[in-house]
Amino acid sequence: MSPKPRPIKISRSRAKEILRKAADDSSLVFLTGHAQKRMQERNITLTEILRILGSGTIIDGPAENLLKGNWECTVKGFSAGENLQVSVAIERDEKNIIVVTVYYIG
Numbered sequence: 140m141s142p143k144p145r146p147i148k149i150s151r152s153r154a155k156e157i158l159r160k161a162a163d164d165s166s167l168v169f170l171t172g173h174a175q176k177r178m179q180e181r182n183i184t185l186t187e188i189l190r191i192l193g194s195g196t197i198i199d200g201p202a203e204n205l206l207k208g209n210w211e212c213t214v215k216g217f218s219a220g221e222n223l224q225v226s227v228a229i230e231r232d233e234k235n236i237i238v239v240t241v242y243y244i245g
Contacts, residue, residue, distance in 0.1 A: 149233070154201040154212055157229055161236040162193030174238040183223065183241050191216035191225045192236065201229060209237075215244065 149157075161167040165185065170178070178184070195216025204211050210229045215222070222244045228237040 148203060149201055149210055149229070151197050151201065151212075153233075154197060154210065154229060157233055158192045158195075158197075158214065158227070158236065160234075162189045165189060167234055168192070168236045168238060170238045171240075174240050177240050177242065181241070181243060183243075184219075187218040187221075187223060188225055188238060188241055190218040191223050191241075192227070195223075195225070198224070204228065211239070 168185075168189065170185075178188075191214055195214040197212050198215045200212030201210035202212070203209075207228065208231050212227060212229070214225045214227065216225075217223070223241060224244050225241045226239040228239060229235075230237065
């Protein structure tokens with residue numbers, strides 16, 4: 140079995156473009172089971188997450204995850220009167236976004 144090819148490093152501005160595109164097309168956004176649980180516990184909607192992806196600020200990353208072959212970053216933003224952070228993975232195809240978790244920040 141051959142190893143996954145290493146992704147080319149992406150810049151923060153490129154990651155921002157990918158996130159904005161995904162925010163406009165929710166079919167590119169996937170939720171982990173963990174993210175779904177946290178959304179339910181914290182009463183956070185997909186609409187709020189998409190709003191953060193579309194207008195938020197990347198505060199961490201994108202950092203390459205060598206084991207999974209993707210990039211991970213954290214996006215901070217304001218939605219529905221609350222400050223939120225969304226941790227995401229950007230897949231190697233630079234199209235699909237995986238929401239890992241979401242939480243309120245003070």
